[in-house]
Amino acid sequence: MTLVEPTAEERQAQEAYSLLLAHFDGCESCQIENYCPVGKRLRRAHRATRFALPASVPTTGTASPPREGS
Known part of the structure; x- marks a missing residue:
């Protein structure tokens, strides 16, 4: 099975999402x-x-439910 390499745009979107989640956690x-x-x-x-x-391209990072107390 051959894995498809993500495009530069997909990697950039994933990086932006990861940074956003890391920020929210801290x-x-x-x-x-x-x-x-x-x-x-x-x-x-x-x-x-x-x-x-x-x-x-399906996007990752769909909105999650609000956190308790929000």
């Missing part, structure tokens, strides 16, 4: 209020990379 402001300037920038970057992908 940012108390984002955990409580779902907002801080860094989180806002990371959400915009992730959104931009998702929209840059071809329509045929």
Whole structure:
């Protein structure tokens, strides 16, 4: 079986999503209020990379349910 290498755009989208999740895990402001300037920038970057992908590529990182207390 041959594995298909992800495109540069797919890798960039995955990296943006990973950075966003890592930020959310460590940012108390984002955990409580779902907002801080860094989180806002990371959400915009992730959104931009998702929209840059071809329509045929499924995107990862669908929205998760709100955290308890949100």
